[in-house]
Amino acid sequence: MAENGKISGLQLMVLTFLYTIGTTVLVIPAGLAATAKQDAWLGAIAGVLIGTVVIGLYMGLLTVYPGLSFVNICRSALGKWVGTALGVIYMCYAFIGASTVLFYVGNFFKTQFIPHTPLWCTIMLFAVVVAMGARLGLETIARASELMLPWFLMLFVLLVLTLVPAAKSANVLPVFEVGWKPIFSAGLSFAGTAYMPMVFLFSVLPHVKAPEKTKIGMYVSALLGGVCVILVTLFCILILGPNITGRSMYPSYALVKKINIGNFLQRVEAILAGLWFITTYVKTTFYYYAGVRSLSEILGLKQYKVVTLPCAMAVVVFSLVVYPDVVYMQYWDSIIFPPYIILLGVVIPLLLWIIGLAKQNSQQEPSTSTQNQLDKGS
Numbered sequence: 001m002a003e004n005g006k007i008s009g010l011q012l013m014v015l016t017f018l019y020t021i022g023t024t025v026l027v028i029p030a031g032l033a034a035t036a037k038q039d040a041w042l043g044a045i046a047g048v049l050i051g052t053v054v055i056g057l058y059m060g061l062l063t064v065y066p067g068l069s070f071v072n073i074c075r076s077a078l079g080k081w082v083g084t085a086l087g088v089i090y091m092c093y094a095f096i097g098a099s100t101v102l103f104y105v106g107n108f109f110k111t112q113f114i115p116h117t118p119l120w121c122t123i124m125l126f127a128v129v130v131a132m133g134a135r136l137g138l139e140t141i142a143r144a145s146e147l148m149l150p151w152f153l154m155l156f157v158l159l160v161l162t163l164v165p166a167a168k169s170a171n172v173l174p175v176f177e178v179g180w181k182p183i184f185s186a187g188l189s190f191a192g193t194a195y196m197p198m199v200f201l202f203s204v205l206p207h208v209k210a211p212e213k214t215k216i217g218m219y220v221s222a223l224l225g226g227v228c229v230i231l232v233t234l235f236c237i238l239i240l241g242p243n244i245t246g247r248s249m250y251p252s253y254a255l256v257k258k259i260n261i262g263n264f265l266q267r268v269e270a271i272l273a274g275l276w277f278i279t280t281y282v283k284t285t286f287y288y289y290a291g292v293r294s295l296s297e298i299l300g301l302k303q304y305k306v307v308t309l310p311c312a313m314a315v316v317v318f319s320l321v322v323y324p325d326v327v328y329m330q331y332w333d334s335i336i337f338p339p340y341i342i343l344l345g346v347v348i349p350l351l352l353w354i355i356g357l358a359k360q361n362s363q364q365e366p367s368t369s370t371q372n373q374l375d376k377g378s
Contacts, residue, residue, distance in 0.1 A: 005139035006207055009214040013221040014145045015282065016201065018152065020051075020225030022283030023104055024194045026276045028229060029236040031334060037184040038172050040134070040242065041234040043183045047190025048226035054195045054346060055222055059215045061349055062205060064356035070202040071297045084280065086348070087298055093344055094200055094291035095315055099369035101284045102127055107326070112209055112253060113273070123319050127340075129281065131312035134289045135305050138228055140283055143176035148278045157272050159233060162259045162268070167238040192330040192338050194226060196345025197283075200290035 007015075032040035049074040065073045070090055073085030106123040114122070133141050176183075208214055232252050236245045239258050245251040292311050296304035323329040 005137050005193055005365070006209050007138055007142040008209055009217050011142035011146060012204065012208050012214050013217040014149050015142060015286070016198070016218050016280050017205065017221040017225045018145055018149070018282040019198065019201070019286055020194050020222045021228055021279040022194065022197075023101055023280055024190070024229050024275070025279060026250055026277075028190055028193050029102065029233045029245055029251045030248055031189050032186045032233055033237065033242045033251070034334075035189065036213055036243040037178050037246070038178060038237055039178050039183055040175075040245065041172065042176065042231060043186025044226070044230040044233045046183050046187025046191050047194065048189050048223060050191040051195030051222060051226055052219070053190060053250045055198065057346065057349055057353060058198060058202075059218070061356070062202075062352045063214075064353055064360065067204055067206050068202075069293065069297060070199065071294050072181055073202065073352055073356075075168040077352045077359075078342050087294055090199075090344065091291055091294035091298065094287050094294060095311070095318070096322065097200075098130070098287035098291060098315050099319040099322045100283055100285060101280060102130075102315065103323050103329070105280060106319070107296060107329075108250065108253075108273075108276075112250070120316070120320055124316055126281075126284070127312055127316045127319075129289050130284050131308050133281075133285045134292060134341075136138070138204060138289070141282075141289070145282055148282075152275055152278050155275050156228060159256065159271055159275070162261060162265065163235045163239065163255070165261065166169065169238065171241045172234075173239050188342070189228070189334075189338055190226075192341040192345065194229065195222065196341045197287075198222070199345050200286055201347060203290040203293045204286070207257050212226065236271060288312070291315075320337070336376070 027041065027042075032043045035042040061073065063077060068076060071084070071087035073083075074086040074090075077083065077247055078086060102123045105126050106119045109122045110117065110119050133144065232255075236255050238250045239247070239255055240251060244254070248254050253269055256272040257267070259268055260266040290310070292307050293304050295301075295307055295311065299307075301307070323332070
């Protein structure tokens with residue numbers, strides 16, 4: 001099941017940057033504004049700070065279990081049977097994550113661009129591209145991300161520059177009115193969407209050249225991705241205001257509709273759609289890639305590519321039923337998802353890290369005592 005392809009540290013940084021932004025840039029400003037009102041941008045900053053701690057945990061996990069995927073980390077820490085059972089849980093979450101993002105894609109395009117096109121058509125087309133990328137391998141995904149990065153940066157800078165004239169500073173006042181609890185809650189929601197799903201990058205880390213040298217790069221790229229979302233959230237508050245931002249399903253898309261420079265440069269909301277399409281593709285691909293790789297490891301397959309097609313079919317079907325309606329989607333994202341992702345993205349990795357440290361210390365103590373006895377004997 002081993003993949004022969006290797007990616008560089010720079011390619012991992014690009015993947016981490018785009019993966020961090022993912023679906024966050026389109027949907028998270030609404031949740032932040034609903035929780036923290038005009039202090040939503042402070043909630044985004046709090047989310048980035050929380051995310052640095054989460055990334056530090058994952059880097060610690062990588063140090064304790066070097067060169068292992070998440071399934072093998074679970075097996076190493078908990079034994080074959082319990083570890084495999086936990087690996088199955090994470091595999092299911094990876095496929096659920098891919099299905100939910102596919103629903104976001106289909107729902108966004110159906111409500112904003114192509115309302116008369118059936119939902120399953122958009123989802124199936126997007127899923128074909130995702131499955132194709134996963135089947136072609138990690139190197140292909142990384143190179144495609146490198147090609148997409150300049151376009152993302154160019155469109156994002158253009159978006160920010162054209163939004164500055166419409167900003168109204170009065171919309172963010174008074175600052176810190178809601179208190180620290182809503183800001184912290186908004187920060188947890190932000191980190192749960194942007195940073196805690198990075199646990200699935202453990203399907204990639206064993207295939208990075210010199211992974212021990214990429215830790216700072218991952219930190220920097222993840223922080224830069226968070227800064228991009230902070231800027232989008234801040235502009236949503238500055239231009240739309242907290243009330244409209246909190247009530248909108250896609251506030252950043254509504255934000256871009258406000259661009260109007262000299263009655264000439266306007267109706268450029270397809271720019272944001274292009275940005276979101278790039279980052280969403282990367283995030284969906286790695287959800288799916290982590291799922292198929294975990295499945296192949298659990299089943300002991302020599303090649304993960306044999307399960308890419310059947311898993312893609314299952315993910316497409318599940319994406320059509322994962323959210324019965326938009327009301328359920330909003331309830332899940334705001335109430336169920338935060339504790340769910342905290343358990344899978346923080347609590348369990350923290351326990352695995354503690355177990356790994358305990359095993360390392362227990363292995364070092366006998367060797368130290370043996371060395372001391374040899375020294376005394378000599």
